[in-house]
Amino acid sequence: MTAALPTAWRSVLPHLRTPMPPDRTPESAGGSAVSVNLPMELVRQSVLEREYWQIPAEVADAYRRFRPTPLWRATGFERAVGARVPVYVKYEGGNISGSHKLNTALAQAHYYRKAGVRELVTGTGAGQWGTALAAACALFGLRCKVFMVGSSLRRKPYRGVLMRMLGAEVHSSPSGLTRISAEPADRIGNSLSLAIGEAVEYAAGHEGAAFSIGSGETYSILHQSVIGLEAREQLAAEAADIDAVVGCVGAGSNFGGIALPFFAESAASAAGGEPPLLVAAESSTAPKLTRGVYAYDKTDATGSGPMEAMYTIGSDYRIPDAHSAGLRFHGAAKVISALRHSGDIAATAVTQKDALAAGRLLTLHEGVLPAPESGHALAAAARLAAGGTDGMRARRGVLVCVSGHGYLDLAAYEQLLDGGLEDEAPDGPALLAAVSGLAPVGAEREAAASGRPLPTAAGAWS
Template identity: 40%
Template sequence: MRKYVHLQEVPKSWYNVLADLPFKLDPPLDPETNKPMTPEKLLKTFPQPLLEQEVSDKRFIEIPEEVLNEYYVFRPTPLIRATFLERYLETPAKIYYKYEGVSPTGSHKTNTALAQAYYNKISGTKTLYTETGAGQWGSALSYAGLKFGLKVKVFMVRVSYMQKPARKQLMNLFNGEVVPSPSNLTASGKKYGEDHPGTLGIAISEAMEKVLEQKNSKYALGSVLNHVLLHQTIIGLEIKKQLEKLGLIPNVLIGCHGGGSNFGGTILPFIPEKLSGKNIKFLACEPKSCPTLTKGEYKYDFGDSVGFTPLLKMFTLGKDFVPPKIHAGGLRYHGAAPIVSALLKNKLIEAEAFDQNETFQAAKFFAKVEGIIPAPESAHAIAGAIKEALKAKEEKIEKTIVFTLSGHGLFDLAAYV
């Protein structure tokens, strides 16, 4: 049964968890001085409004009318009860999924892409450079750039560029320019060579290099940073309203995890309830082939492979880590969002890693019973939800499980062969 919030109930503000955390995040460090990064240096990379959001302690930040008007094209996204999945699993649990695949480019990435494009536009930016793994972020930013009159240039991880040609075509449709990374267009790319499968870290380095050498250009990141997770909280805020309309309180909230934007956007609006003593489990589901949260070390590290970015305090596998060529290209990142990392360090969230076979079995099963083909990234959240539902069955406990289906897999069909 599909449940929508009314259009007027789409949140008018994003939620900023930094206002409520019982601890402070460690600041980004300047790699040249090993001291907190100055705003002046960061202004070369990001526009002023996004830097202000990055460090803001305001609990709610108003969504500009221009961004809201674009959100209304696809928001609110539906919260759907997976009744067929419940029936096949014979679980007493209620399972709901928040379906972000209805966005213009098929994933949750559009939420922050539109916001970042808007703030860059009003700040005088002409060109946005970025990276993309599986292509969801690159296509979302290309769409947002078209909407707000910005050029968008994308470095796409080479293995995904080869695996997912439709993503490249989608970026081109929205006037985005995309090249495989490593490329021969930058010194960073040439360092690795065109036979390298690529990583998000390398693609970030290429995009950053271009920004640092060109005027009127900025860098846009699809995950990890505080302002990106801020924009994605519209997911969790809508979930809260939708559950309230149903008279439900979630027991388990689940999201797939790569850099942290989808997972963070899902669970952050519920953090105050967790801090007040409510028993809510937050589960981040990641691939065993790139186990940042479950196997990574909590320390300062670069967000890219070459060392252009500030040093961030996060769980990391190391900037030189090269993950296997899994189809969930959006989860092939060596680090994790500082906010998500700090929540894990303080034991407010949990993380679990799933292997590719288990993940795709869950995805295929979900597609057959619920009728939606999930993105390989989202499939990790499905695997986590199924595991929690079977646990409820074994324990004979009724509970409400909610996960975010962060995107559809219609451009990823080759992965299901």
């Protein structure tokens, strides 16, 4: 199914039921907040209730090398999972990074270069984001430094090689190059939070460098709207009818990219039509949307960035090791969290066994090898199409985003084939401890109105 390359990104901010809660800026030990060198255009894209944002010409030119991306009806997958309704796949793995992450990496490299930045620094889990940023920096003439979660880099060494091929400097996290990496393990939270924290610290201490993040920020989700905008046009061209949209969620850029344009279109429609069921498929090892609390939490292990209102399992929670690497983040993006809180999106948790099994079915019956992260969305889509999951069911059709390819994730599939894949359930007491000190969103207002003490998020955890 073909589509034209969108000329503008589409924001969901004008259509939120209530404004997102404001960020809280923490104080560093020295008494002042750490400065994040963010271009003003990205700031505006994060806060202004403007619906359409023109895609810069040089970003559009870079997009044309791999966009529009393909969408097709996955009839072989439908038969394999016993689907009662059509399943349509939108595939984002056909670029140098192997994932949807390149959509925002190119945009960010453009804006940072215009702002005079010479080096972009980031943290990455599975490596898709690090690869995407390395590719974007190479195209726009910027240096790139990547801190990659050590366990992921050991499993996927060729991710590191590809980043280096693209000119990036790659460090296994904890790296020993930063103050935060020298902290005791029980004080630095989960592994992706640490890698991001290392990048934040390094960028703040080096002139001409800036921290860049690929998933949780509102502007990065905006850039990903090209996925859903293309998908809507492709489905319309074939008169394909869907009533459910599924994407995987680490912090939320893939899910936001495929799903939120459908929400925005429905909200903007004069007819006031209902949007499709929008389902965020997360890892059962990091179940922020299904088991987390809506509270203020830090976004990285340094705690120097803003405290954001998010669904979270606690930034200090030690997330069990799993092949869902790109989804192993403690919180959901604040715009995704706000939509979850208002009841506009749904969520389901998927084990890595189910995710990789669904990925294998797509490989066998559609000839496409998906990333393990994408397998979570495929498993959720299969359940919706075959009869329902968690009280949700598709009655006309399902659109699912395959966020990237799995050619550098074959070790995970090898474990599946050899029967050595095990799932570790989240530790209930540890989850409770990780959220116990967090402030629930709106707690101050409720406490002031009632005269009762300020509650903690632990009271909302289940």
